[in-house]
Amino acid sequence: MSRTDTPQRIRGTQDLFGEDARRHAKVVETFERVRRLYGFQPVEIPIFEATAVFARSIGETTDVVSKEMYSFEDKGGDSVTLRPEFTAGLARAYLGNGWQQYAPLKLATHGPVFRYERPQKGRYRQFHQIDAEVIGAAEPAADVELLVMADQLLRELGVSDGVTLQLNTLGDSATRDAWRQALVAHFEAHRGDLSEDSVARLDKNPLRILDSKDPRDRPIADAAPGIDEHMSSEAGAFFAAVTKGLDAAGVAWTRNARLVRGLDYYRHTAFEFVTDRLGAQGTVLGGGRYDGLIETLGGPHTPAVGWAAGIERLAMLIEEPIAQGLGIAVIAEDRQLETSALAFVTALRRAGVNSELFASGNPKKRYDKAMRSNPAHTISLSHREGVNGVAQRSLRPQDLDLEKVRSIVDPLIFALPQSAA
RNA sequence: GCGACCGUAGCUCAGUUGGUUAGAGCGCCGGUUUGUGGUACCGGAGGUCGCGGGUUCAAGACCCGUCGGUCGCCCCA
Known part of the structure; x- marks a missing residue:
């Protein structure tokens, strides 16, 4: 690689x-x-x-x-x-x-x-x-x-x-300084029992000893004076x-x-x-x-x-967010219908309908490919025995305004040539 | 900066105590089948097994180094 x-x-x-x-x-x-x-x-x-x-x-x-x-x-x-x-x-x-x-x-x-x-x-x-x-x-x-x-x-x-x-x-700041002094005094008194890391912290950042993960430090840190006594x-x-x-x-x-x-x-x-x-x-x-x-x-x-x-x-x-499902899959099941399918998908998108074009690869496999994208609705353009046809199928009708889809698509279906281009 | 574990097709992984031309599934591409149908089948592309040394008649497997990943330590504004 x-x-x-x-x-x-x-x-x-x-x-x-x-x-x-x-x-x-x-x-x-x-x-x-x-x-x-x-x-x-x-x-x-x-x-x-x-x-x-x-x-x-x-x-x-x-x-x-x-x-x-x-x-x-x-x-x-x-x-x-x-x-x-x-x-x-x-x-x-x-x-x-x-x-x-x-x-x-x-x-x-x-x-x-x-x-x-x-x-x-x-x-x-x-x-x-x-x-x-x-x-x-x-x-x-x-x-x-x-x-x-x-x-x-x-x-x-x-x-x-x-x-x-x-x-x-x-x-x-007065509280903090007083507490810090008390902490340093406490930890100094137990210096020999602290972990190596905490001995180093004693000089650099003594407050951090309080949340040390080392078991050797825990009893000493837990017994350290609290801030409330200096508040x-x-x-x-x-x-x-x-x-x-x-x-x-x-x-x-x-x-x-x-x-x-x-x-x-x-x-x-x-x-x-x-x-x-x-x-x-x-x-x-x-x-x-x-x-x-x-x-x-x-x-x-x-x-x-x-x-x-x-x-x-x-x-x-967080819970896994659900992926936005595809609205409409427009499928050209024949190479000659690819430009028509492009017109369909463009019209739908311009009208604000989420849609995707399936017009590449083996024409016979495009439908299956479209189905794998989990569309709410499919519009499939095919050419059989010399005749062009448009087939639609609704898989999740509740996810779409089908009335609106029809108003966009019907004129395009009407305008589609009956036979091979 | 330190430590442990891990690196094989685009992805998920097989690969027997080292032993011929390194495999599968998914995905991708082409074809056949089906023809309101997420089907089934056939074929194809794609890997100098992270990289570089070493051991050996023979290394994807073992050793060393290096790079990358994961997790932990340190630190955590």
């Missing part, structure tokens, strides 16, 4: 076709519908940005920036990066276009994002996300609205059954308002005090909708409040909250 030099698909990219493409489209269509219900405005931003947009917002030194971004120099020598997420680009657009005047601004978008990772189940280098953000809203009501929207989306996709909303708060009263009140809002909206949630974010700009609410049906990749939709982000891009302090979900992961969870 690779004997020829046909170029290969880049590792971690996908060609979506057939069922895969239908699943993808179903997720996007559902998101678009729900997004409108909640009044989130559509927005389109570039799929690549100056590298600084992501490097500064995420943190120059993190693994994420140094190893997992698709960065390269363009012909002018500028460093550009394929977007690894939507949030930073939206924040850049918000600042650069003066969208502060519309604050609080509810935005929704979707499209490809890129991360330089080793592909595995539910993880690709180019994958696709749906994304919703509320920029310029400090109130817990914004968090609640986003979560209720996410919940409705998952319901309408029919995936909510195996999925639970895990919720946590990271507190305000400021303001932060506690904020979280209480969020949970109260979810309860009022009837959205089920569970507290996961070990749920953290890797990046420093997150504050207060952090959440993930999680399933156990996706192997190692359990998170279906995740997000949180990022009140610190916009300042890192040189803007004024701007509270904001948002979430994103991987389309591929949702597409794997």
Whole structure:
């Protein structure tokens, strides 16, 4: 196969076709519908940005920036990066276009994002996300609205059954700092019993030890101090308002005090909708409040909250969407009738009737080929014993307006020459 | 970056402890049959068995490397 030099698909990219493409489209269509219900405005931003947009917002030194971004120099020598997420680009657009005047601004978008990772189940280098953000809203009501929207989306996709909303708060910066210090002290005391990975995390990202999968870490992580012991009263009140809002909206949630974010700009609410049906990749939709982000891009302090979900992961969870069946199969069972059949199918399509022409290959096999496409109705042009004829057959009459079909087709049948052309 | 498993027609897969010219089903193309009929039959195209080395009288089968895929670890904005 690779004997020829046909170029290969880049590792971690996908060609979506057939069922895969239908699943993808179903997720996007559902998101678009729900997004409108909640009044989130559509927005389109570039799929690549100056590298600084992501490097500064995420943190120059993190693994994420140094190893997992698709960065390269363009012909002018500028460093550009394929977007690894939507949030930073939206924040850049918000600042650069003066969208502060519309604050609080509810935005929704979707499209490809890129991360330089080793592909595995539910993880690709180019994958696709749906994304919703509320920029310029400090109130817990914004968090609640986003979560209720996410919940409705998952319901309408029919995936909510195996999925639970895990919720946590990271507190305000004072809370977060105090908790972090307590955690580091706790883990330092048990340094010798931690896994090698977690010893490394202790220096780089101690919060991540909390959700370590290594059994050696679990007892230590489970015994770690919780954030609630360090919660400021303001932060506690904020979280209480969020949970109260979810309860009022009837959205089920569970507290996961070990749920953290890797990046420093997150504050207060952090959440993930999680399933156990996706192997190692359990998170279906995740997000949180990022009140610190916009300042890192040189803007004024701007509270904001948002979430994103991987389309591929949702597409794997939903029921298989039924393929749109063929409306009318127009079959030329004789080579001399191919142009007439083309006239039929063209007239039907111009009138808005989904139809397909079967006029190639062995004429005697065209009918069988047409039947395999599962048409609602067939119109077959044939020539037998010197006479042209049109035969019709309805297999799923309920799927078509046969009255309309007749009005389009009857004149063409009438005009068909009686005998061979 | 690390690890495990997997690579045979367009697709799904056979291929016996290494042993002549590598097979099937589906799909595709041509033909016959049927003639309101998703039928049946005949024929055809399509593979240097991912690629490169090695072992052997002999490799699709064994060994090494490489590329690709899948799953997991790390990471997860």
